[in-house]
């Protein structure tokens with residue numbers, strides 16, 4: 001596990017300028033929809049220092065690209081925030097941190113971990129816990145389990161799980177469980193789990209890893225993983241969530257990212273308009289156990305409300321991760 005150095009070779013600074021354009025735009029947009037007074041981008045770089053009291057800590061997994069990166073660029077513009085940028089690629093984490101710092105000296109740090117690996121997730125949780133404790137003894141933490149993949153071919157994680165399931169389901173199960181004590185200790189923390197309107201399909205209980213001949217297709221694996229994410233989120237909300245510690249789930253919008261391109265083609269909105277995760281992160285309150293599409297509470301797939309199915313999935317996750325909570 002590496003903390004990210006800010007000494008980034010200029011050759012790595014290739015991040016799209018849209019990140020910054022969008023961060024400026026969202027600043028006023030977010031302010032107006034949520035009544036926040038955001039730091040002006042023109043003065044922000046000199047006016048905020050990491051020695052200021054941290055009031056809110058944001059952890060966004062998979063914030064080196066796509067929706068997560070855009071969400072990170074929004075959240076760092078909120079007052080007195082500490083932002084923890086996460087990715088699997090050290091260079092991309094460093095780039096993102098560097099670029100965000102170049103427009104706003106808000107309190108930003110980077111963490112690196114491959115969510116395909118349980119060992120890496122355990123190190124990530126320790127690293128995050130240290131950084132959260134160092135930032136503030138009691139500021140609430142908003143954990144956004146955003147990282148996700150669409151795999152065109154079946155691959156396996158180091159622990160032998162089908163890769164889509166490993167990253168989209170097992171990783172948020174394990175990371176959330178490891179961080180749960182620190183989140184619950186801090187009043188008004190929240191968890192936002194990223195599912196998708198693609199959630200669905202019948203659940204192959206005897207072959208959740210889609211290993212049987214002919215079982216795997218990329219869309220089946222993705223839809224199953226996002227259904228499992230919705231079920232996982234509902235189970236977490238019923239076990240641990242409350243009005244003061246809401247655990248919610250959402251579809252983040254159909255957004256032109258490399259994932260959408262790989263699975264469906266670029267028919268979504270520009271990433272600069274992907275503000276649904278930000279909306280949920282900043283909403284003054286959220287109903288525990290909600291599922292949002294387009295910022296509106298909606299019904300998730302019926303399996304997400306089926307206590308027996310959820311318990312079965314939970315047991316599978318306990319078994320494959322070796323971690324119960």
Ligand SMILES: NC(=O)c1ccc[n+]([C@@H]2O[C@H](COP(=O)([O-])OP(=O)(O)OC[C@H]3O[C@@H](n4cnc5c(N)ncnc54)[C@H](OP(=O)(O)O)[C@@H]3O)[C@@H](O)[C@H]2O)c1
Nearest residue numbers: 062064065066067088114115116147148196254255257259
């Ligand atoms: N785009 C859409 O229309 C859409 C719709 C519904 C739901 N979603 C969900 O929204 C979330 C974000 O998707 P996106 O479209 O923004 O995808 P994206 O642009 O491909 O970004 C995914 C992020 O996850 C990271 N990531 C992937 N595998 C990882 C791993 N093994 N370890 C650590 N980080 C990893 C990526 O890192 P790299 O930068 O290294 O690739 C990247 O930062 C996903 O959960 C996705 O399922 C997206």
